[in-house]
Amino acid sequence: MGDRMYENVYDNYVKYGIEAIKDGECNRCFGKNLKEDSFGVIHCLDCYSYKEITSDKYLFRKMRSIENKVHKLELNFDLTTEQISGSDFLVNCYIRRKNAFLQAVCGAGKTEMTLQLIHYALLEEKTVAFVIPRVEIIKQVSLRMQEYFPKTTISSIYGGSSLLPDSPFIITTPQQLIKFYQEFDLMIIDEVDAFPFVENQFLERLIKKSAKKNAVMIYMSATITKKYQQLIKQEKIEYHLISRRFHKKDLAIPIFVRSDNFLSDKTFKIILSLVSLKKPLIIYVASIAKALELKSQLDQKSLKVDYITSETKYKKAVIKAFVNEELDILVSTTLLERGVTFKNINVIVLEADADIFNEASLIQIAGRVGRIGDEGLVIFISKFKSEAMMSAKKAIATFNKSKL
Numbered sequence: 001m002g003d004r005m006y007e008n009v010y011d012n013y014v015k016y017g018i019e020a021i022k023d024g025e026c027n028r029c030f031g032k033n034l035k036e037d038s039f040g041v042i043h044c045l046d047c048y049s050y051k052e053i054t055s056d057k058y059l060f061r062k063m064r065s066i067e068n069k070v071h072k073l074e075l076n077f078d079l080t081t082e083q084i085s086g087s088d089f090l091v092n093c094y095i096r097r098k099n100a101f102l103q104a105v106c107g108a109g110k111t112e113m114t115l116q117l118i119h120y121a122l123l124e125e126k127t128v129a130f131v132i133p134r135v136e137i138i139k140q141v142s143l144r145m146q147e148y149f150p151k152t153t154i155s156s157i158y159g160g161s162s163l164l165p166d167s168p169f170i171i172t173t174p175q176q177l178i179k180f181y182q183e184f185d186l187m188i189i190d191e192v193d194a195f196p197f198v199e200n201q202f203l204e205r206l207i208k209k210s211a212k213k214n215a216v217m218i219y220m221s222a223t224i225t226k227k228y229q230q231l232i233k234q235e236k237i238e239y240h241l242i243s244r245r246f247h248k249k250d251l252a253i254p255i256f257v258r259s260d261n262f263l264s265d266k267t268f269k270i271i272l273s274l275v276s277l278k279k280p281l282i283i284y285v286a287s288i289a290k291a292l293e294l295k296s297q298l299d300q301k302s303l304k305v306d307y308i309t310s311e312t313k314y315k316k317a318v319i320k321a322f323v324n325e326e327l328d329i330l331v332s333t334t335l336l337e338r339g340v341t342f343k344n345i346n347v348i349v350l351e352a353d354a355d356i357f358n359e360a361s362l363i364q365i366a367g368r369v370g371r372i373g374d375e376g377l378v379i380f381i382s383k384f385k386s387e388a389m390m391s392a393k394k395a396i397a398t399f400n401k402s403k404l
């Protein structure tokens with residue numbers, strides 16, 4: 001133990017610790033994208049958006065000692081057979097110190113499958129990071145984890161919130177990993193195939209920096225990209241697929257509808273007929289501008305509509321109104337693509353052939369329907385059939401066929 005490092009940045013008058021930028025490399029993010037200013041000071045362009053780092057600063061890596069050693073896993077429900085198989089797989093890989101990829105369809109209960117694993121590592125007095133890209137999901141997962149592990153000090157770290165001392169279990173955005181150096185024995189990386197991880201060498205470096213040399217890495221996702229398929233082969237990563245949801249019902253297969261315009265008469269008719277079913281409807285659109293446009297067009301038809309995007313100030317209030325069935329329709333960008341569960345919904349994707357809707361994203365969106373064993377429709381409306389649309393449909397059909 002004893003070598004968990006939390007990193008602080010000091011100005012040059014301290015001259016304490018290690019030089020922040022040395023030999024053409026930034027010691028904070030291991031980037032080589034440096035630039036010298038007219039005073040001869042070198043700046044790191046990769047991590048400048050954090051507290052600014054320059055060659056006249058020093059990094060101080062401080063050991064964290066953790067006193068809190070009592071951990072108890074409290075589950076007030078039983079895992080399903082599939083969840084047990086996922087959970088056993090993870091614990092088994094961890095005991096053998098093997099890296100693993102767990103692919104589980106939306107709604108399979110991935111978080112629940114990690115509980116035995118986390119408990120095992122905590123009992124070994126190891127440090128655990130659960131890395132989740134989206135702040136909203138970090139908040140949800142943190143609440144649940146604190147219920148499952150009532151005696152453990154859990155830190156949730158995202159812009160602004162801070163690390164609790166004595167905390168062996170940290171739930172964090174990938175960006176906040178920058179403060180840790182060889183800290184974690186077990187890292188669980190959620191939604192690893194999605195934004196912001198895809199082709200992001202900066203975040204890959206932060207993950208490497210914060211993991212101990214012999215850390216066990218667990219990757220989780222509902223979908224798997226070619227890159228990870230190759231990595232699994234090359235690096236002999238263990239792989240396990242959970243293709244059924246906990247309630248064992250099939251995933252909804254997307255229906256393709258052709259429409260030449262953004263909101264054609266045909267599209268509008270489909271919207272009206274779904275609204276008449278008295279079930280909440282989410283319409284996904286490709287951009288914030290499209291969300292505004294659709295909301296204003298639907299407003300004119302006297303439907304109760306609101307929209308949610310990354311720029312929406314009171315996201316919770318909008319979601320609450322939707323859940324309480326005060327709205328007929330919620331228009332959303334890909335913001336609500338994953339991690340959220342709504343009862344009894346139908347889903348439309350408008351301009352499903354737009355670039356922003358890649359295969360993973362479409363599978364996730366389709367996975368919003370029927371998460372709790374209820375039934376609903378998934379309709380992809382577009383002018384063209386994109387490759388992403390077709391491969392998403394194929395992948396969902398394959399999940400349904402699998403026996404597990």
Ligand SMILES: [Zn+2]
Binds near residue numbers: 027
């Ligand atoms: Zn840097």
